[in-house]
Amino acid sequence: MKIRLERRHQENHDVRTFWFRPEKPFDYTAGQFIEMYLPHNNPDDRGIKHWFTLSSSPTEELISITTKFAGSKSSSFKKTLFTLKPRTEVKIVEPMGDFVLPKDTTIPLVFVAGGIGITPFRSMVKWLADKDEKRQIVALLAANMPQDFIFVDLFEAYGAKVIQIASEPEADWKGETGRLSAEKILELVGDAADKRIYVSGPEPMVESLEADLHKHGVTKDQLVLDFFPGYTPDLK
Numbered sequence: 001m002k003i004r005l006e007r008r009h010q011e012n013h014d015v016r017t018f019w020f021r022p023e024k025p026f027d028y029t030a031g032q033f034i035e036m037y038l039p040h041n042n043p044d045d046r047g048i049k050h051w052f053t054l055s056s057s058p059t060e061e062l063i064s065i066t067t068k069f070a071g072s073k074s075s076s077f078k079k080t081l082f083t084l085k086p087r088t089e090v091k092i093v094e095p096m097g098d099f100v101l102p103k104d105t106t107i108p109l110v111f112v113a114g115g116i117g118i119t120p121f122r123s124m125v126k127w128l129a130d131k132d133e134k135r136q137i138v139a140l141l142a143a144n145m146p147q148d149f150i151f152v153d154l155f156e157a158y159g160a161k162v163i164q165i166a167s168e169p170e171a172d173w174k175g176e177t178g179r180l181s182a183e184k185i186l187e188l189v190g191d192a193a194d195k196r197i198y199v200s201g202p203e204p205m206v207e208s209l210e211a212d213l214h215k216h217g218v219t220k221d222q223l224v225l226d227f228f229p230g231y232t233p234d235l236k
Contacts, residue, residue, distance in 0.1 A: 001026070005088045006062055011150040015116065016082065017055060017066040020090075028095035030057055030127035031120040031226075035093040036065070038080055046075040053200075053226065054095060055119040057126035066119045066150070099200070099226040101128075101135075107196045108136040110189050111160075112209070114180060114201025115143055120226055121200065122151045129158045137161065138189050142180045142201075144168045163188055180205065182212035192218055203227040 003020035010016055033053040040048065056064035069082050084090075099120055101109075111121045118141060128135060137160040143149050145168050155162045164175040165184070178184060186192055197218060199209050206227040213223060 001092055001094055002089050003063065003092055005084050005086055005090070007086065011066060012147060014070070015066060015068050015148075015150055017064050018081070018084070019056075019062045019064045021062055026094055028054065028058055028063075029100045030123040031100040032095035032097040032123075033099075033120075033226075034063075034065075034095050037091040038077055040076060040080040042076065044076040046077055048077065050075075050077050050081075051228075053097075053099075053119045053123070053228075055122045057123050057130060059127055059130035066116065066122070068116050097226075099198070099224060100124075102196055105133065105135055108194060109138070110185070110192070110195050110197040111137060111139040112180065112185060112197060112199045112201075113139070113141050114199075114205045115148065117199075117201030117205075117226070117228060118151055119200075121198070122154065125151075125155055125158050125160065129154070134159070138163065140165060140180070140185060140188060142167070146170060146173055146175070180209060182209060182216045182218070185209070185213070186216060186218075192222065195222065196224065197222055198224045198226070200226040201228060 002023045006019045006021050008016055008018050033051055035049055035051055037049045052065040054063055055066040069078060101124055113121055139155050139160045139162045141149055142165040146166050149164055152162055166173055166175060166177055167179050169177050199206050206225050210223060210225055
Protein backbone atom coordinates (compact mmCIF):
# COMPACT_ATOMS: atom_id res chain seq x y z
CA MET A 1 0.00 0.00 0.00
CA LYS A 2 1.17 3.54 -0.76
CA ILE A 3 0.97 6.43 1.68
CA ARG A 4 1.80 10.08 1.01
CA LEU A 5 3.53 12.40 3.46
CA GLU A 6 1.19 15.26 4.38
CA ARG A 7 2.97 17.00 7.24
CA ARG A 8 5.40 16.53 10.11
CA HIS A 9 5.43 17.78 13.68
CA GLN A 10 8.41 18.29 15.98
CA GLU A 11 7.43 16.70 19.33
CA ASN A 12 10.63 17.64 21.16
CA HIS A 13 14.30 18.29 20.42
CA ASP A 14 14.86 14.97 18.60
CA VAL A 15 11.47 13.30 18.10
CA ARG A 16 9.21 13.97 15.13
CA THR A 17 5.78 12.74 14.10
CA PHE A 18 5.17 12.12 10.38
CA TRP A 19 1.56 12.21 9.15
CA PHE A 20 0.67 10.28 5.99
CA ARG A 21 -2.45 9.94 3.87
CA PRO A 22 -3.14 6.35 2.73
CA GLU A 23 -4.04 5.82 -0.92
CA LYS A 24 -7.23 4.12 0.29
CA PRO A 25 -9.00 3.80 3.65
CA PHE A 26 -8.05 0.80 5.74
CA ASP A 27 -8.83 -0.56 9.17
CA TYR A 28 -6.41 -1.13 12.00
CA THR A 29 -6.48 -1.50 15.76
CA ALA A 30 -4.89 1.03 18.11
CA GLY A 31 -1.42 -0.18 19.08
CA GLN A 32 -0.60 -2.06 15.87
CA PHE A 33 2.51 -1.55 13.73
CA ILE A 34 3.51 -1.30 10.07
CA GLU A 35 6.56 -2.11 8.00
CA MET A 36 7.69 0.83 5.85
CA TYR A 37 9.78 0.53 2.69
CA LEU A 38 11.98 3.51 1.89
CA PRO A 39 14.46 2.89 -0.95
CA HIS A 40 17.40 5.31 -0.92
CA ASN A 41 20.93 5.67 -2.19
CA ASN A 42 23.73 3.85 -0.38
CA PRO A 43 21.65 2.18 2.35
CA ASP A 44 23.63 0.99 5.36
CA ASP A 45 23.39 -2.48 6.87
CA ARG A 46 20.06 -1.60 8.49
CA GLY A 47 18.49 -1.63 5.05
CA ILE A 48 15.55 0.02 3.32
CA LYS A 49 12.69 -1.14 5.55
CA HIS A 50 11.78 -0.43 9.13
CA TRP A 51 9.05 -1.42 11.60
CA PHE A 52 7.06 1.44 13.14
CA THR A 53 4.21 1.35 15.62
CA LEU A 54 1.44 3.68 14.49
CA SER A 55 1.10 6.58 16.89
CA SER A 56 -2.15 7.61 15.22
CA SER A 57 -5.57 6.35 16.23
CA PRO A 58 -7.98 4.59 13.84
CA THR A 59 -10.31 7.51 14.57
CA GLU A 60 -7.95 9.92 12.76
CA GLU A 61 -8.04 10.62 9.04
CA LEU A 62 -4.27 10.35 8.58
CA ILE A 63 -1.88 7.73 9.92
CA SER A 64 1.26 8.67 11.79
CA ILE A 65 4.58 7.34 13.00
CA THR A 66 6.62 9.01 15.72
CA THR A 67 10.33 8.39 15.83
CA LYS A 68 13.63 9.69 17.16
CA PHE A 69 16.55 11.07 15.18
CA ALA A 70 19.95 10.32 16.70
CA GLY A 71 22.07 12.48 14.43
CA SER A 72 25.14 10.75 13.05
CA LYS A 73 24.18 7.53 14.86
CA SER A 74 20.92 7.27 12.93
CA SER A 75 20.54 4.77 10.12
CA SER A 76 20.55 5.80 6.47
CA PHE A 77 16.82 4.93 6.55
CA LYS A 78 16.14 7.45 9.34
CA LYS A 79 18.28 10.11 7.68
CA THR A 80 16.23 9.67 4.50
CA LEU A 81 12.94 9.70 6.41
CA PHE A 82 13.80 12.93 8.21
CA THR A 83 14.50 14.69 4.89
CA LEU A 84 11.35 13.52 3.07
CA LYS A 85 9.50 16.30 1.31
CA PRO A 86 5.71 16.71 1.61
CA ARG A 87 3.69 14.67 -0.90
CA THR A 88 6.44 12.04 -1.18
CA GLU A 89 4.98 8.54 -1.49
CA VAL A 90 6.32 5.52 0.36
CA LYS A 91 5.12 1.93 0.63
CA ILE A 92 3.97 0.11 3.75
CA VAL A 93 2.66 -3.28 4.73
CA GLU A 94 -0.78 -2.88 6.29
CA PRO A 95 -0.91 -2.77 10.12
CA MET A 96 -0.49 -5.92 12.18
CA GLY A 97 0.28 -7.03 15.74
CA ASP A 98 -1.48 -7.91 18.99
CA PHE A 99 -0.20 -5.15 21.29
CA VAL A 100 -3.77 -3.91 21.64
CA LEU A 101 -6.28 -3.09 24.36
CA PRO A 102 -8.09 -5.97 26.09
CA LYS A 103 -11.71 -6.44 25.10
CA ASP A 104 -12.68 -6.48 28.78
CA THR A 105 -13.01 -2.77 29.59
CA THR A 106 -12.99 -3.37 33.36
CA ILE A 107 -9.36 -4.57 33.55
CA PRO A 108 -7.14 -1.90 35.17
CA LEU A 109 -4.26 -1.07 32.82
CA VAL A 110 -0.65 -0.13 33.46
CA PHE A 111 1.22 1.39 30.51
CA VAL A 112 5.00 1.26 30.93
CA ALA A 113 6.78 3.26 28.21
CA GLY A 114 10.52 3.60 27.78
CA GLY A 115 11.28 6.64 25.60
CA ILE A 116 9.85 6.25 22.12
CA GLY A 117 7.94 3.20 23.37
CA ILE A 118 5.14 5.64 24.17
CA THR A 119 3.89 5.55 20.56
CA PRO A 120 1.41 2.62 20.78
CA PHE A 121 0.01 4.12 23.98
CA ARG A 122 -0.60 7.42 22.22
CA SER A 123 -2.62 5.46 19.64
CA MET A 124 -4.63 3.66 22.35
CA VAL A 125 -5.34 6.71 24.51
CA LYS A 126 -6.34 8.84 21.52
CA TRP A 127 -8.71 6.08 20.39
CA LEU A 128 -10.24 5.77 23.86
CA ALA A 129 -10.65 9.54 24.11
CA ASP A 130 -12.29 9.83 20.69
CA LYS A 131 -14.61 6.93 21.47
CA ASP A 132 -15.40 8.41 24.90
CA GLU A 133 -14.53 5.04 26.45
CA LYS A 134 -13.27 5.30 30.00
CA ARG A 135 -10.71 2.83 31.34
CA GLN A 136 -8.57 2.85 34.45
CA ILE A 137 -5.02 3.63 33.31
CA VAL A 138 -1.77 4.30 35.11
CA ALA A 139 0.92 5.46 32.66
CA LEU A 140 4.55 5.14 33.76
CA LEU A 141 6.56 7.19 31.28
CA ALA A 142 10.35 6.85 31.47
CA ALA A 143 12.89 9.03 29.68
CA ASN A 144 16.41 10.30 30.16
CA MET A 145 15.63 13.97 30.75
CA PRO A 146 12.42 15.94 31.47
CA GLN A 147 12.51 17.54 28.01
CA ASP A 148 12.30 14.08 26.42
CA PHE A 149 8.69 13.42 27.47
CA ILE A 150 5.99 13.62 24.78
CA PHE A 151 2.20 13.20 24.61
CA VAL A 152 1.77 13.82 28.35
CA ASP A 153 -1.02 16.37 27.81
CA LEU A 154 -3.11 13.82 25.88
CA PHE A 155 -2.79 11.24 28.65
CA GLU A 156 -3.68 13.73 31.37
CA ALA A 157 -6.64 15.14 29.41
CA TYR A 158 -7.98 11.59 29.05
CA GLY A 159 -7.80 11.09 32.82
CA ALA A 160 -4.96 8.61 33.06
CA LYS A 161 -2.74 8.78 36.13
CA VAL A 162 0.59 9.85 34.63
CA ILE A 163 3.88 9.24 36.43
CA GLN A 164 6.99 10.58 34.73
CA ILE A 165 10.34 9.00 35.57
CA ALA A 166 13.55 10.77 34.53
CA SER A 167 16.90 8.99 34.77
CA GLU A 168 18.90 12.22 34.32
CA PRO A 169 16.70 14.89 35.95
CA GLU A 170 17.47 18.54 36.38
CA ALA A 171 17.83 19.99 39.87
CA ASP A 172 14.25 21.34 39.95
CA TRP A 173 12.62 18.11 38.65
CA LYS A 174 9.60 17.18 40.78
CA GLY A 175 8.76 13.83 39.20
CA GLU A 176 10.14 10.36 39.87
CA THR A 177 13.81 9.64 39.28
CA GLY A 178 15.92 6.59 38.42
CA ARG A 179 15.49 3.80 35.91
CA LEU A 180 12.61 1.42 35.34
CA SER A 181 12.68 -1.83 37.30
CA ALA A 182 10.07 -4.30 38.49
CA GLU A 183 10.45 -2.96 42.01
CA LYS A 184 9.81 0.61 40.86
CA ILE A 185 6.83 -0.35 38.71
CA LEU A 186 5.18 -2.33 41.51
CA GLU A 187 5.98 0.38 44.06
CA LEU A 188 4.24 2.99 41.91
CA VAL A 189 1.18 0.97 40.88
CA GLY A 190 0.61 -0.98 44.09
CA ASP A 191 -0.98 -4.43 44.05
CA ALA A 192 -0.68 -5.71 40.48
CA ALA A 193 -2.74 -8.86 40.92
CA ASP A 194 -5.77 -7.55 39.02
CA LYS A 195 -3.89 -5.42 36.49
CA ARG A 196 -2.77 -5.89 32.88
CA ILE A 197 0.74 -4.49 32.42
CA TYR A 198 1.80 -3.29 28.97
CA VAL A 199 5.53 -2.69 28.43
CA SER A 200 6.88 -0.91 25.34
CA GLY A 201 10.35 0.38 24.58
CA PRO A 202 13.85 -0.65 23.49
CA GLU A 203 14.27 -4.41 23.19
CA PRO A 204 16.84 -4.81 26.03
CA MET A 205 14.61 -2.84 28.40
CA VAL A 206 11.51 -4.87 27.59
CA GLU A 207 13.31 -8.21 27.95
CA SER A 208 14.86 -7.17 31.26
CA LEU A 209 11.56 -5.94 32.71
CA GLU A 210 9.74 -9.07 31.55
CA ALA A 211 12.16 -11.33 33.44
CA ASP A 212 12.21 -9.02 36.45
CA LEU A 213 8.42 -8.76 36.70
CA HIS A 214 8.05 -12.54 36.48
CA LYS A 215 10.47 -12.86 39.40
CA HIS A 216 8.22 -10.52 41.37
CA GLY A 217 5.12 -12.60 40.81
CA VAL A 218 3.59 -10.98 37.74
CA THR A 219 2.20 -13.79 35.59
CA LYS A 220 2.68 -14.25 31.86
CA ASP A 221 -1.04 -13.62 31.29
CA GLN A 222 -0.75 -10.20 32.93
CA LEU A 223 2.01 -8.97 30.62
CA VAL A 224 1.70 -7.59 27.08
CA LEU A 225 5.04 -6.72 25.47
CA ASP A 226 6.15 -4.63 22.51
CA PHE A 227 9.82 -3.96 21.83
CA PHE A 228 11.55 -1.61 19.41
CA PRO A 229 14.50 -3.30 17.66
CA GLY A 230 17.52 -1.15 16.92
CA TYR A 231 17.19 0.99 20.05
CA THR A 232 19.23 0.66 23.23
CA PRO A 233 18.42 1.94 26.71
CA ASP A 234 20.87 4.82 26.09
CA LEU A 235 19.19 5.64 22.77
CA LYS A 236 15.52 5.50 23.59
